[in-house]
Amino acid sequence: xxxxxxxxxxxxxxxxxxxxxxxxxxxxxxxxxxxxxxxxxxxxxxxxxxxxxxxxxxxxxxxxxxxxxxxxxxxxxxxxxxxxxxxxxxxxxxxxxxxxxxxxxxxxxxxxxxxxxxxxxxxxxxxxxxxxxxxxxxxxxx
Numbered sequence: 001x002x003x004x005x006x007x008x009x010x011x012x013x014x015x016x017x018x019x020x021x022x023x024x025x026x027x028x029x030x031x032x033x034x035x036x037x038x039x040x041x042x043x044x045x046x047x048x049x050x051x052x053x054x055x056x057x058x059x060x061x062x063x064x065x066x067x068x069x070x071x072x073x074x075x076x077x078x079x080x081x082x083x084x085x086x087x088x089x090x091x092x093x094x095x096x097x098x099x100x101x102x103x104x105x106x107x108x109x110x111x112x113x114x115x116x117x118x119x120x121x122x123x124x125x126x127x128x129x130x131x132x133x134x135x136x137x138x139x140x141x142x
Contacts, residue, residue, distance in 0.1 A: 029107050
């Protein structure tokens, strides 16, 4: 059973990474995958400290700081003092950041739609159920 779970975990990660790279993207999309992940996390979780973003994204604080600086200069996020600790910054999406994230998601959906249209109803149902299972998986604390 453990080997089956291990293999399933490997397949889940490698397949999801491949589909993100494989999905056709509109020429108008300029966000990197890392930037898109940060915007999505801020959209899902609301304003977040840089240290918490680094932990959630499993990367160093200097790396996240560099990403945030680029996103901030592009007008996609904004910094404000953390009300709990004025030495720390809270990072939040701007309206433009929400629009850019929505545009990215829409473009990805547009790119994938013709391929999904070729699947059977059974496969589409399986994909929907798989997405639901992945969302439940992501709520589990290790």
